[in-house]
Amino acid sequence: MSTQPMHTRTPEFQLKDRLRLARELNSFEQADIAAELGISRATVSNYERGATMPGKLVINAWAVVCDVDVEWLKTGKADTAMHPSDPGGNLHSPKLEPVSERKPLD
DSSP states (O other): OOOSOOOOOOOOOOHHHHHHHHHHHTTOOHHHHHHHHTSOHHHHHHHHHTSSOOOHHHHHHHHHHHTOOHHHHHHSOOOSOOOTTOSSOSSSOOOOOOGGGSOOOO
């Protein structure tokens, strides 16, 4: 048995991969997301194949429709300040508590 630390590989996804993953996590077909965004299915296909790059507005709308963190969708890096009740913690935006439910700082 080796005493060297084991390194795990973390796959790096390109924007085209994150777009597809976000869509598939919501069980959307390309036609579904196209209808939600007001674009053609062919355009969705082009984005997911990397043939064309979506603009900022489309990326932001895609994140909202798929309920994923926009920063993760843009860069592949998730907001690390996730809410403890979100066990996945790497795709969804943090949940904010109403001020009335927050505990005072000591």
